[in-house]
Amino acid sequence: MTPLGAKLRKMRAERGIALKDMAAALSVSSAYLSALEHGKRGKPTWFMVQRIIAYFNVIWDEAEEIQRLAEISDPKMTIDTSGLAPEATELTNVLGREMGNLSPEDCKAIKDEVMRRAVRAGGGPQR
The missing domain is CATH 1.20.5 (Single alpha-helices involved in coiled-coils or other helix-helix interfaces)
Structure with a gap:
């Protein structure tokens, strides 16, 4: 699970939102949203992050946290060490x-x- 996935799952649970209902509201499949939560998909696009923020109707600090978590939630990170020690x-x-x-x-x-x-x-x- 990615940091963003954990946050989304927690927010859904706190609000009693089923995965399929959130997926439908975001116009994505339940499989995609589940894969995003479990780290089986790459980090979402900026546009998708904005849709998630709007869906949960959050502002300021919580919106910034969702954006930050999206940035650090790439489950297939590549590290280029060429030229390093x-x-x-x-x-x-x-x-x-x-x-x-x-x-x-x-x-x-x-x-x-x-x-x-x-x-x-x-x-x-x-x-």
Whole structure:
């Protein structure tokens, strides 16, 4: 599941909205919406994100959160390490190979450490 998928599922549950009803309102199939929630589809288009925001009738902070989550919800991310240090390529390959063996807590700890080091290095969070 992607961060956006988890948010959509939570919002639907809080409002008692069935997946098929939301899909119909967005003019997409239930299969597409389910795949989007489960991370089996790439991140949605900007237009689809705007339709989701309008569907839930959210504004300001919650709308911005949905947009941010959409940006970080690409389940098939490709990382180009050409021109970087060999350690960058090694890290990328280790993560690619071992990601399925990591717990959610491990993933959060690694993400937090990467973000901490990126901020320290002057890269800043890219959320």
